[in-house]
Amino acid sequence: MAKKGSILVCDDEEIMRDVIGTLLSGAGYRVELARTGEQALEKYSESAFDLVLMDVSMPGMGGLTALEELMKIDAEAVVLMITAFATFDTAISAWEKGAHGVIRKPFKNEQIVSMVARGIKKRRKEEERQTLRQVMSRSVKRDAIVGRSQKMEDVFRMVERVAPARSTVLVTGESGTGKELLAKAIHEASPRTDNPFVVVNCTNFPSDLLESELFGHTKGAFTGAVAAKKGLFQVADTGTIFLDEIGDLRPEMQVKLLRVIQEREFTPVGETEPSSVDVRIIAATNVDLKEAVRSGAFREDLYYRLSVVPIELPSLRERPEDVLPLAQHFIRKYNEENAREISENLSPEVLSLLENYYYPGNVRELENIIERAVVIAASDEITVDCLRPEVRDPEIARATLQKAEGASGDFDIARGINFYDEVKRFEIDLIRRALDQTGGHQSRAARLLGLNATTLNSKIKSYNIPART
Ligand SMILES: Nc1ncnc2c1ncn2[C@@H]1O[C@H](COP(=O)(O)OP(=O)(O)OP(=O)(O)O)[C@@H](O)[C@H]1O
Ligand SMILES: [Mg+2]
Known part of the structure; x- marks a missing residue:
């Protein structure tokens, strides 16, 4: 039987290694054991594991240092830290060093098994995301979108x-x-x-590769095309194709997409006859597509074809009434993921x-x-100190911004909506600080900021933020 995934268990105590090892092999995983952080790193660099369970206090290189080193080897590593002293500081630093979760000792067996299963699921999802092709099977109900503001109600109606x-x-x-x-x-x-439902991210793909991904190719159409391959438009036939980051589409591809929209047909690479499809796009x-049209980066005719029905999602700061229901939605989600029972009632503060x-x-x-708050909360309630510094203290956000602006800022965080430039500067500063904190590690920094990698x-590129040396 194929194993469900590979797990590295690192603990200096033999009995813990045995208990966890036996438990997880019994649950169908391939398990390897390490006695020290050094040994874990060695094993991980030989072959990556789907998940690592790491004790925090070990002699020699402690678990937190090992975690830090491990994230350098594999920025997408999924690591669960185990600790008897689940202090606030430990939890925060584990979190900030990129741990996926913290398990407190003594733990229940089911808790380890369920957290491992979720961790592995996350790893698989990440692997899937890394590939261009991503056929969505997960179903999303309308109530998966949380929001009760008028602005979101309008979106739902649309x-x-x-x-x-x-x-x-x-x-x-x-x-x-x-x-x-x-x-x-x-x-x-x-x-x-x-x-x-097929998702395609248009960013950063050389046009020829994207073309054959979207439209398919015949056998021998180009070097390396050893077999014919269906394009994503064919895969999506009778369904929907989601073209993400459309603003990044190169000009050659813009022309081809325009044709698909107008004629509902396209020609696979190496083919002479067009194929037709029934796909909703x-x-x-x-990015501001109208601006891209003005600057000549995006075809005007394509823009009009695409924006038959435009839907604009309002930024969160324009709908503060959605913050509470969203926060509660995420507390439920992460309670489940981390086997915690943090209260959905937030203090007024x-x-x-x-x-x-x-x-x-x-x-x-x-x-x-x-x-983050759910993972690090010391009790079953989210307290102010579980929040990131810039959330906890508007002064920090304000100071950051004013520093960036030169002395003259009278920026009001709550009403900042109109100050696009300030937002940018603020953002640049946050990105810089996140990069500093993570030693220049972009995917870690992205996670800290709550952005996708x-x-x-693309923000780093467009703002020209220098790489750390
Ligand atoms: N209204 C909402 N209710 C519940 N979850 C939401 C809502 N809006 C966004 N999310 C969650 O926030 C995260 C980001 O959403 P999504 O990936 O759809 O954003 P996006 O606009 O595509 O971002 P990007 O431009 O960075 O790709 C996801 O985990 C998503 O599930
Ligand atoms: Mg997106």
């Missing part, structure tokens, strides 16, 4: 109206506002719901800090803030 048709939808909004989630919701609410972008924070990374950032990378 979804209901456009879902039944085949019209192309353009979803815009800042990073982390839920564009992908919305695209899935439209698909789910449409008659195509039982057919494929949903595109998304966080915590709620007010959350509602007044600025959220450059929008809902994704709030999700990250809550995840691709988004962070």
Whole structure:
């Protein structure tokens, strides 16, 4: 029988290694044991594991240092720290060094098994995300989108109206506002719901590669095309294709996409005859496409074709009334993931800090803030000190911003919506600090900021933030 995944258990105490090792092999995992942090690192560099369980206090290199070193070897490593002294500081530093979770001793067997299962699931998802092709099978119900503000109500109404048709939808909004989630919701609410939903990220793919991914190719169409391959448009036939980061589409591909939209047909690479498909297109972008049209980077005709139905997702700071229901939604999610029982009732103090924070990374950032708070909370309640410094103390955010602005800032965090430039500067500063904190590690920094790694990378490029040396 194929094993469910590989796990490295690192603990200096033999009895702990035995207990956990036996438990997890019994649950169907391939388990290896390490006695020290050094040994764990050695084993991990020989072959990566799907998940690592690491004791915090060990003689020699402690668990936290080992964790730090491990993240350098594999930034996507999934590590669960085990500790008898679940102090606040330990939990915070484990979290900030990139641990996926903290398990407190004494633990229940079921707790380890369920956290491991979730950790492995996350690892698999990450692996899937790394590949260009991603056929979504996970179903998203309309109630997966949380929001009760008028602005989100308007969005929901739009979804209901456009879902039944085949019209192309353009979803815009800042990073982390839920564009992908919305695209899935439209698909789910449409008659195509039982057919494929295919996600394509248009960023950073050389045009020729993207072309054959989207449209397929014949055998021998180019060097390396040893067999014919279906394109994603064919995979998505009768379903929906989600073209993410459409603003990054190169000009050659823009022409080809325009043709698909107009004629509902395309020609696979190496083929002479066009194929036709029945696909609904949903595109998304966080760049200002109108501006891209003005500057000549994006074709105007394509822009009009795509934006038949435009839906703009409001930033989180424009809808503070959604902060509470979202926070509660994420507390439930991360309680389950971390086998914790943190209360969904937020103290007025915590709620007010959350509602007044600025959220450059929008809902994704709030999700990250809550995840962190759920993991590090010392009791069953989220307290102010579980929040990140810039959330906890508006002065920190304000000071950062004013420093960036030169002495003249009278920026109001709560009403900052209109100050696009300030937002940028604020963001640059946050990114710099996150990079500093993570030793220049982009995917770690992205996680701290609540951005996805691709988004962070494109921000770093567009803001010209120098790499750390
Ligand atoms: N209204 C919402 N209710 C529940 N979860 C949400 C909501 N909006 C966003 N999320 C969650 O926030 C995270 C970011 O959402 P998503 O990936 O859809 O954002 P995005 O706009 O595509 O971001 P980016 O531009 O960075 O790709 C996801 O984990 C998503 O599930
Ligand atoms: Mg997205």
